[in-house]
Amino acid sequence: MTTLSYARAVSLALAEAMESDDRVFVLGEDVAHGGAYGATVGLLDRFGPSRVRDTPISEAAIVGYSVGASLAGMRPVAEIMHMDFIACAMDQVVNQAAKVRYMSGGKASAPLVIRAGTGGWLSAAAQHSQSLEAWFAHIPGIKVVASGTPADARAVLRAAIDDANPVLVVESLSLYEGQGEVPDEPPVYRLGAADLKRRGDDVTIVTWGALVPRVLEAADALAAEGVHADVVDLLTIRPWDADAVLASVSRTNRAVVAHQAHRHGGFGAEVAATIAEKAFDQLDAPVARVGSLDVPVPFSPPLEEYVLPTAARVADAVRAMG
């Protein structure tokens, strides 16, 4: 085991993938200089400017070039500095990358990766703080992953790069400096598998991304009160591991879904609906959802802290189930 920051774990995964596969290259704004948040530090020196490409501020072209390069046999990994900026590239993500395989009857394939830095807890205001995974999880043809620890950041990114489909990787900027243990050996993760982060028989808390450490904090608080939570980290949001969630709920009979994104229309709604459809008879209480309040993310710290979900709010949601 080595202790690494989340950001260093990302750069480790990139370096490992680039080392093992000449087709892999990275592109994005300031990536050659290590990236705005330090996720590509060291790559330029190691792999050179052809494979570590600084781009102009051109999100549509960053993704569009990635689509074209992937169709022509490369494995581009594009960085979108803040996930909010992907709005500038939506056509290339949604109408091109996600559709090309289907529209061609399976003849073409666009195995690109888009790493999107997700803000929140940065006092970065409404255009630098959104967690937009639900937009993409809605679209057949693209996969979506998210991670909340350094080890998972490395594992899911490597799996995304190795996957033959377009994959959106949701990275949590608020966790970038957080340290965690990362195994010495290369990760083996299969997209679509959830990870049981904590075992408990009283309630299932389904979560992903930036909420993972906050949910674990909530689980600690609940344990002190004698309530033990199963914490299911989805890791892959599309295709998500409904089997793991339902297996947990069948033991606990209670479920909370917690994510950074807005509760309204968030992917938690899909998880909650699925639990209600498939495990209604096993539930002792309605499925609860915790997410950001239904307003844009504000700038000032007390406002932002109020709008974004907290460990306390997750714990309260569990307590309210009785």
Added chain:
Amino acid sequence: MPSNPDELLRMYRTMVLIRLAEERLVQLFAAGKMPGFIHSYIGEEATAVGVCGALRPDDYITSTHRGHGHIIAKGGDLGLFFAELYGKATGYCRGKGGSMHVTDMDLGILGANGIVGAGIPIAAGAALACRMQGLDRVAVAFLGDGATDIGVFHEALNMASLWDVPAVFVCENNGYADFMSRASHQRIERVSDRAASYSMPGVTIDGNDVEAVRDAATEAVARARAGGGPTLLECVTYRWRGHYEGDPQPYRTADEVEEWKRRDPLPTAEARLRATGALDDVSRDAIRAAATAAIDQAVAQAEAAPMPSPEDALQDVYAEVDEVGWS
């Protein structure tokens, strides 16, 4: 470049095939035999054929919603093409794409596209890949004059210039962006003027002169292949039909259309071939008869082919097996 009668004859044959195939499609569509909608390429044949005449089979293209000519000019299979437009299981895309999404990876056709301008960065990205792979392939993005108004055109050309990617951006200036005349959607005199913003050569040529197109494309392709970077090549042509079949076209006069029909690219090429003795009435009729026979066969096969099973809709969303062997 001096005319080579054999090459011109080859290009003429392809133009005739596109023209007759498009005329047939117009008839079939009007007869209600095709689902959806189609955008006819009639009148613009010299551009697709001249550009593809400058390409190797392993070069890439991206096409547009008005893409039938590009597909045929790049060597597309007429049977697969017609079957796709009929929505048949035997079509290029198994009936999942239709007119606007024909793709043939074996021929370097990275897809027609239903989104105006979307193929521009895709072609440029493919060109970048070629450079990174040490291959001397090039990529052509076909685009219309309307596509030069969309943001990704500018993003893609800026990056192409910055990185010297081996791409040629071929603007088919056919006078209209959907229903808007060029004067009503952009102020610049020549589309190729936009190349100056990106320090790349911008060339405007008669898009109805197949040899002029071929020569200009050959120069741009050679420059790209040699590492000299991208070119914006504007081919001035005209859309004979409406934006889509059935378009009532209140935005232009019949006189304007007739004026451009007098500049039909086919008779221009034909006259040159006759002047060199490479074509006469007999061989002209034979070329048309051969094209008609090929189209007849493609249409007959397409009509006889099965429709997809409804549940085929559930396939081809994701690759089944990834690199590490998960399935």
